[in-house]
Amino acid sequence: MAAARARESERADRLFDDPLAATLAGPEGFDWLERMQPSGGSGGPGLYAVVRTRFFDDFLLDACEGSGVRQVVLAAAGLDTRAFRLDWPPGTRLYEMDLPEVLDVKDEVIEGSGARATCERRTVRVDLKEETWPEALLAAGYRAEEPSVWLIEGLLFYLPGAAVHSLLDRVTTLTAPGSLLGLDLMNRNLLFSPMAWLQLAALARRGAQGRFGTNVPEALLERHGWEADVTQPGEEGANYGRWPSTAPHRRLPGLPRSFLVKARRS
Ligand SMILES: C[S@@+](CC[C@H](N)C(=O)[O-])C[C@H]1O[C@@H](n2cnc3c(N)ncnc32)[C@H](O)[C@@H]1O
Numbered sequence: 719m720a721a722a723r724a725r726e727s728e729r730a731d732r733l734f735d736d737p738l739a740a741t742l743a744g745p746e747g748f749d750w751l752e753r754m755q756p757s758g759g760s761g762g763p764g765l766y767a768v769v770r771t772r773f774f775d776d777f778l779l780d781a782c783e784g785s786g787v788r789q790v791v792l793a794a795a796g797l798d799t800r801a802f803r804l805d806w807p808p809g810t811r812l813y814e815m816d817l818p819e820v821l822d823v824k825d826e827v828i829e830g831s832g833a834r835a836t837c838e839r840r841t842v843r844v845d846l847k848e849e850t851w852p853e854a855l856l857a858a859g860y861r862a863e864e865p866s867v868w869l870i871e872g873l874l875f876y877l878p879g880a881a882v883h884s885l886l887d888r889v890t891t892l893t894a895p896g897s898l899l900g901l902d903l904m905n906r907n908l909l910f911s912p913m914a915w916l917q918l919a920a921l922a923r924r925g926a927q928g929r930f931g932t933n934v935p936e937a938l939l940e941r942h943g944w945e946a947d948v949t950q951p952g953e954e955g956a957n958y959g960r961w962p963s964t965a966p967h968r969r970l971p972g973l974p975r976s977f978l979v980k981a982r983r984s
Pocket of ligand 1: 719720793794795796797798815816817820844845846847870871872873876
């Protein structure tokens, strides 16, 4: 993901600028991107990552500027650098949750770069499949009674179904009504699509356990207490003049799809 953001940052018509991404990706990240989209193709997972990044940049900033939210939680933040590259309103506190080994490596690179966060950044080293991560987030200063905006980007696809449901249950318990949640999902057809075999095989080799997908994100979110607004990459609001094809209508069955979801706590 960081390699895709680094490549995007080199473009004259870039959708965002991520100056830390190239160092964070390292040669291994660029190798991975090259294997996923050989011969420098401009579509594939790289374009998905880029459109998704910009979509959720706007979502998070709108939540803070428009709705006055000052608590941001990035679950599975990975090598995300929004804490450094977005223009957060004063008083914004941003929590990054990920596995300890990921945040350790990330912080080493960031410290070496001299970059300064544009918000109050707090890292929370947790395994989101375990029951205890909410305690770690609360101990880091998160206030469940105040409105918040959450992002679960690039994670749910990799988890077993039971872990997805318990993660969403815990997020619901930790959020006040009116809070906002962004996440991305794959549909069931994508999981079984020949188009996805190369990526799925590569992910399996790297130990990605589950493969969660749903054809109806609205129902998944409703089950956990959220009202969802679902956009497919390529549709209005997630196209940016860059997506190569029109998104197929949701009524057409049997097609592989991905979804960008913005939800409000009911
Ligand atoms: C595909 S990356 C996405 C990272 C980031 N959101 C982005 O879009 O660049 C998936 C992230 O999920 C994290 N992750 C996977 N399983 C996790 C778990 N059980 N607990 C915490 N983080 C996890 C990985 O360490 C990785 O940083």
